[in-house]
Amino acid sequence: MDRVNIKQLASELNLSISTVSRALSDSHEISEETKARVRELAEKLNYKPNPHATSLRSQKSRTIGLVIPEISNIFFALVIDGIEEVVQQSGYQLLIYLSHETHEKEVNIVKQISNRVDGLLICMSSESNDVSHIQELKQKNVPVVFFDRVSDRINTVKVVTNDFESGFNAGVHLIERGITKVAYLSLSMNISVDQKRMQGFLKAVHDHNLTTEQWMILNCTTDDDENYQRLGDLLASSARPDAIFACVERLAIVTYAVCKDLNLRIPADVKVIVIANLQTAAFLDPPLTTISQPAYQMGKEAASVLVNALERNLPELGNERIVLPSVLIERRSTERVPC
Amino acid sequence: MDRVNIKQLASELNLSISTVSRALSDSHEISEETKARVRELAEKLNYKPNPHATSLRSQKSRTIGLVIPEISNIFFALVIDGIEEVVQQSGYQLLIYLSHETHEKEVNIVKQISNRVDGLLICMSSESNDVSHIQELKQKNVPVVFFDRVSDRINTVKVVTNDFESGFNAGVHLIERGITKVAYLSLSMNISVDQKRMQGFLKAVHDHNLTTEQWMILNCTTDDDENYQRLGDLLASSARPDAIFACVERLAIVTYAVCKDLNLRIPADVKVIVIANLQTAAFLDPPLTTISQPAYQMGKEAASVLVNALERNLPELGNERIVLPSVLIERRSTERVPC
DNA sequence: CTGTTAGCGCTTTCAG
């Protein structure tokens, strides 16, 4: 850690500690001349205030905590990119924690950070439906902003994609292409985005008067081998759907694998649509139709809301819901590949 | 931030502050009975020590800084995954910073963190060849561990992949498949991994006695449109190579795009090999031969070395070079797709 | 075994 402190500056300049402190914070009750002297020496000695002393004194850490379920997922990487930009720009620090999709880790993390961060950005783990750990944080006046996977049981700002519309649009997209049976691949009803997307999908099904033979829900798990089995059984059966709607990227990858192994052509035999931010879209052949979430934007938005609240000293955030639009991208094999 | 502090515990228990402090740190000079009483109340009131007070007192933050060039790159995401595991386990915090591949940002970050972290993990930006900012840190006794992109101008631990061997193996792999001309796509000679890989490649070229007509280096940039141009010109020319070695993922994607647009088949017309952690390998068709880096392992290793040094209070790290092996993966279109 | 006290580096009254 650093050596040079305010005391040294003061003694070298024959000033008191408090004068130096005030000069550094550009107080109006210090002469310009003194300020200049102080600044010059501070610069020369490369003085940097000790952040822990400042935090202890001010009871503010100028630090934001981020809790996400995983990081090796391009969606979250893009979110962090957005968050980091805002955080860096406003002079905050970013502490990062991974819950690895388990409720227990999420709770431990949240419990340990109450007195080290000024605010929290969180995307809930798929296991979490209880939110008392977040509630506790709120009671300690630590503002919390949810993004992507949110809970309605907590009143605070939530930044989400228009998941209902995305689900609806995906459903309509498939149905309008004259398919005979469509399957929605669900991951977990604990995940708010899955719920919303399914609801949107069901509205599409309803609006187009599909019969119960024309659509179905396949419940998947966090175990991809298991998913491969279930989906394989389904696509090998006589009741095989000719359209798949994967609510997350991972389920689309499994679908792709199953189709390849069963020699089912995409999209000729099975039309596939997925809500994801496929990074290597350039490689896809055949390309999957995707609904892309504005991940970077989501990170920026969530961080901005939090930083603004902190700057204005408003621990109590309203129960606002900020909805960002997703984009449907239909690629064709013949298309110019984007870099 | 939190409310309950040691003072409150002390007054509620009719003990002095120091007794409580000692009891909480399980000092041997406190009776078991007192310890039990203190622990019970601490538990009940959900007492958590104020980390800033502790840091100020101990001159240690139990915080590690991580500086990477970008995050929306699966390699760095995997590295973070590994780092986070170690850091979390040993009770440290992880502050994250992005240099966005610019030297200026990297310098600013490093300058501002000297008194907020106990140690630093860094992968240098592609622009950085000057390392005085890191040198300064070291002089302030903040241990630094480099990973992936390292600098020989600083004596400290460096965790890297066996880039020379990877480059050599990639070269040999292509040459042995009977190609007539191979091009190495280079990103920047500022990047240590690019240098090493190229050196390995050149050794393969030399060992196989390739003539100057049989190999070449194509210098690429950080601008993918520019790269698309250069590579397109090359592959459309009469001097077209029939083998490409992309030293990083992005250059492989550009290669893929150019080949597709020029109707060059992979691997029939152009054999391609890339050093990368292609996440969506399942999608690749045709699949690219890849040399995969142990990114997660690298994160774990780098973090372990740093944490160990901190725990043992050894600011001065030796000039050790920890080399992790990469893995060559050759996929065929007919292969069972991995999930 | 327990209490008193000083001090980590900083900001902010209060007093000149």
Add this chain to the structure above:
DNA sequence: CTGAAAGCGCTAACAG
């Protein structure tokens, strides 16, 4: 305009 002093929460001499 500047200085003295208190105190943020914690730990660790030192003293009993």
